[in-house]
Amino acid sequence: MEFFYQIINFLILLALIWLIGRKMIVSIFADRRARINRELDETEQIEQAELSLPEVPTVFSEEIPQSILHEVEEIHTHAEKAAANLLRQTDGELHDMRREMLSGVRDAFLKKLSARIGELLRTEPYASMLREKEAEFADMIIDRMEVTPGDMAYLRRAGVLYVTLTSAYELPQEIVDKIGRHATEMLAKIGGTPSYWVKVDPNLIGGLRFRVGDTVYDCTAEDRLYELCRALERREISGDEDAETLVADMLEGIMSTKHGVNEYQLGRVISVSDGICWLDGLSDIMYGEVVEFECGERGMVLDIEPDRIGCVIYGKFEHIESGSRVRRVGRIASVPCGDELLGRVINPMGHALDGKGRIWSKERRPIECKSPSIPDRAAVFRPLHTGIKAIDALVPIGRGQRELIIGDRQSGKTSVAIDAIINQKGKNTVCIYVAIGQKDTTVADIREKLTKYGAMEYTTIVCAPASASASFQYIAPFAGTAMAEYFMYQGRDVLIVYDDLSKHAVAYRELSLLLHRPSGREAYPGDVFYLHSRLLERAAQLSPENGGGSITALPIIETQAGDISAYIPTNVISITDGQIFLDSDLFNEGQRPAVNVGLSVSRVGSAAQTKLMKQVSSRLRMELAQYRELVGFTQFGSDLDSATKRVLDAGERMMSALRQSRYAPLPDWKQVLLIYAVAEGYAASVSPADMEAFAEEMYSYFEGMQPAVTEMLRTGKKMSDDDKKLLNEALASFGASRTAADNEVA
Numbered sequence: 001m002e003f004f005y006q007i008i009n010f011l012i013l014l015a016l017i018w019l020i021g022r023k024m025i026v027s028i029f030a031d032r033r034a035r036i037n038r039e040l041d042e043t044e045q046i047e048q049a050e051l052s053l054p055e056v057p058t059v060f061s062e063e064i065p066q067s068i069l070h071e072v073e074e075i076h077t078h079a080e081k082a083a084a085n086l087l088r089q090t091d092g093e094l095h096d097m098r099r100e101m102l103s104g105v106r107d108a109f110l111k112k113l114s115a116r117i118g119e120l121l122r123t124e125p126y127a128s129m130l131r132e133k134e135a136e137f138a139d140m141i142i143d144r145m146e147v148t149p150g151d152m153a154y155l156r157r158a159g160v161l162y163v164t165l166t167s168a169y170e171l172p173q174e175i176v177d178k179i180g181r182h183a184t185e186m187l188a189k190i191g192g193t194p195s196y197w198v199k200v201d202p203n204l205i206g207g208l209r210f211r212v213g214d215t216v217y218d219c220t221a222e223d224r225l226y227e228l229c230r231a232l233e234r235r236e237i238s239g240d241e242d243a244e245t246l247v248a249d250m251l252e253g254i255m256s257t258k259h260g261v262n263e264y265q266l267g268r269v270i271s272v273s274d275g276i277c278w279l280d281g282l283s284d285i286m287y288g289e290v291v292e293f294e295c296g297e298r299g300m301v302l303d304i305e306p307d308r309i310g311c312v313i314y315g316k317f318e319h320i321e322s323g324s325r326v327r328r329v330g331r332i333a334s335v336p337c338g339d340e341l342l343g344r345v346i347n348p349m350g351h352a353l354d355g356k357g358r359i360w361s362k363e364r365r366p367i368e369c370k371s372p373s374i375p376d377r378a379a380v381f382r383p384l385h386t387g388i389k390a391i392d393a394l395v396p397i398g399r400g401q402r403e404l405i406i407g408d409r410q411s412g413k414t415s416v417a418i419d420a421i422i423n424q425k426g427k428n429t430v431c432i433y434v435a436i437g438q439k440d441t442t443v444a445d446i447r448e449k450l451t452k453y454g455a456m457e458y459t460t461i462v463c464a465p466a467s468a469s470a471s472f473q474y475i476a477p478f479a480g481t482a483m484a485e486y487f488m489y490q491g492r493d494v495l496i497v498y499d500d501l502s503k504h505a506v507a508y509r510e511l512s513l514l515l516h517r518p519s520g521r522e523a524y525p526g527d528v529f530y531l532h533s534r535l536l537e538r539a540a541q542l543s544p545e546n547g548g549g550s551i552t553a554l555p556i557i558e559t560q561a562g563d564i565s566a567y568i569p570t571n572v573i574s575i576t577d578g579q580i581f582l583d584s585d586l587f588n589e590g591q592r593p594a595v596n597v598g599l600s601v602s603r604v605g606s607a608a609q610t611k612l613m614k615q616v617s618s619r620l621r622m623e624l625a626q627y628r629e630l631v632g633f634t635q636f637g638s639d640l641d642s643a644t645k646r647v648l649d650a651g652e653r654m655m656s657a658l659r660q661s662r663y664a665p666l667p668d669w670k671q672v673l674l675i676y677a678v679a680e681g682y683a684a685s686v687s688p689a690d691m692e693a694f695a696e697e698m699y700s701y702f703e704g705m706q707p708a709v710t711e712m713l714r715t716g717k718k719m720s721d722d723d724k725k726l727l728n729e730a731l732a733s734f735g736a737s738r739t740a741a742d743n744e745v746a
């Protein structure tokens with residue numbers, strides 16, 4: 001009996017589940033079906049709208065574009081003639097100039113194109129077609145209309161929100177009323193009232209523009225034309241696109257309603273001075289966003305206050321006036337990146353400074369980007385050879401490391417970094433040299449040297465010279481890092497040099513003071529540490545799952561009178577994984593590069609050093625430090641015991657072995673050979689002055705007469721006792737050959 005009841009209960013349960021479940025399933029499918037139907041209807045409408053577009057009348061395609069083309073050609077020939085006759089440049093330079101001028105011709109062409117299309121749109125049949133679409137535009141605007149948090153805040157403050165409807169022609173009353181009614185309803189929901197204005201502005205060419213507070217919903221032909229021209233400006237016009245097709249494409253783009261409503265925000269300039277600009281409105285804007293001024297110049301938001309926005313202006317600010325309009329671009333500041341940038345000198349915005357024409361890169365990256373997280377990273381394990389003996393042996397650098405180069409002015413900081421770049425030739429490493437606050441001539445010199453040594457092919461120079469605005473100098477290292485990140489995330493290795501971050505800190509201080517931020521120690525703003533730490537945190541060795549790429553950063557800091565305990569030096573020392581301290585005294589004594597062994601350190605690099613180098617140089621640091629100490633100690637003493645003398649002699653010889661001229665990076669095996677030979681006393685008879693000649697002789701002897709030993713050194717593997725014996729024998733026979741040669745000469 002009980003069993004029978006259980007079956008009945010179970011059946012009732014099943015029936016209930018079926019009843020409820022069926023309803024839900026049916027409603028879900030009905031929703032989906034309705035949505036699909038709606039989308040199908042919409043696409044059909046769009047297609048219909050496209051179909052009803054008339055063909056571009058032949059009058060336009062034949063007459064007007066031809067005349068535009070003709071004018072363009074005229075400018076073009078004029079430019080070439082000017083370049084050839086007046087400037088008498090070499091062929092290469094002439095070529096560069098031509099490309100530059102062609103880009104000028106492009107701008108002129110785009111201006112003409114835009115003016116021409118504006119004229120066309122004002123004539124029939126386009127003018128009446130645009131008028132016919134007014135009701136449709138109104139519906140599109142009503143669909144998109146909403147109140148932003150910024151508008152709400154304004155409404156609460158002022159009690160009323162300004163709402164403006166602008167059109168090119170007088171609108172039918174029902175459209176005006178419909179939009180007005182909608183705006184009133186929308187604002188009533190949040191307890192506000194609109195102050196509704198209707199205007200006519202023939203500059204709009206056609207269509208409607210509706211503004212609620214800061215937000216503009218734009219369906220005008222003027223705005224569409226502006227957007228299309230901007231898109232055309234950003235891409236390369238290919239060979240088979242002539243003015244004719246461009247005009248036809250643009251007309252079609254303007255007449256189609258497929259693109260919908262363009263929504264953006266507008267603000268006003270309150271005041272502008274010293275590259276800083278205060279804005280009113282744009283209450284929803286975010287830190288780091290790009291704004292565009294009426295004159296076409298751009299800026300970046302750096303300060304958000306309750307009643308105003310502070311932004312830096314990238315370019316010239318003379319044309320920007322208080323009261324002029326500012327448009328929110330809708331993205332944060334970014335720079336172009338990619339292989340197209342290699343071999344080029346650019347400003348932090350990615351614009352060419354080398355006269356080789358515009359850079360058409362397809363990719364962009366935001367200049368501020370989150371650094372890779374801990375799980376995304378791997379430990380530093382591969383060496384980045386600088387080719388400088390004193391560095392590779394004593395303060396080795398690993399890929400993904402941040403190693404600071406610090407020293408007084410004119411102590412060889414830039415030279416170390418440039419040598420490191422030159423040494424990356426053939427090592428599949430991309431280099432980026434960021435020049436901040438340097439002289440133009442210094443940068444030109446560096447470019448020339450890099451070109452001469454074949455390093456420019458894999459190098460980009462990002463240049464914000466001393467003459468550039470503080471905002472450019474502030475952005476430069478971030479822009480350089482964004483370009484480096486592009487390569488890193490592709491699994492490639494990058495070396496980036498920031499020359500130098502003291503000037504970067506000064507530029508940031510200037511901006512901060514102009515933005516009225518409170519100043520702290522040495523008048524730097526409180527977040528100057530965060531500025532450099534978030535920059536240098538982006539250097540990383542990615543884990544193999546993330547492609548295994550790396551960014552190695554070599555920031556440079558200039559000290560005053562060797563004071564490494566000043567504010568900015570201590571900050572950057574604590575951020576980086578070690579520092580190479582260049583000592584002016586050593587430099588003046590002729591010890592170049594002037595690496596101070598006692599104060600230089602590399603915290604992670606030794607893990608990346610080759611086993612062989614580690615084996616050879618392990619004692620070196622201690623012995624050199626001892627030597628430096630003894631030198632100071634014995635400066636005034638005359639009588640020295642033989643043990644001290646030996647240490648001094650050996651030290652002096654080793655120091656002279658570590659000397660190296662500029663632009664002469666040394667392969668790893670040669671460094672190992674020299675350091676081993678000097679440390680083991682095979683150069684005991686060589687005076688410090690002859691050390692360089694001795695080294696050269698030894699390298700060529702080993703390459704010619706000892707190929708087996710050379711090969712062993714090249715592998716970079718730890719030497720066994722047998723290997724050591726072989727090397728010792730080879731060095732002894734080299735010593736013997738030298739003595740024999742000396743005797744012969746005598």
Ligand code: ATP
Nearest residue numbers: 408409410411412413414415416592593660661662
């Ligand atoms: P600044 O403070 O002006 O930026 P810096 O510290 O970057 O200077 P560099 O410009 O690299 O220094 O070098 C200063 C001078 O020292 C240069 O004239 C250069 O020729 C010389 N110099 C640098 N390194 C060496 C070297 N290894 N051998 C010989 N001369 C060198």
Ligand code: MG
Nearest residue numbers: 413414415499
């Ligand atoms: Mg320098």
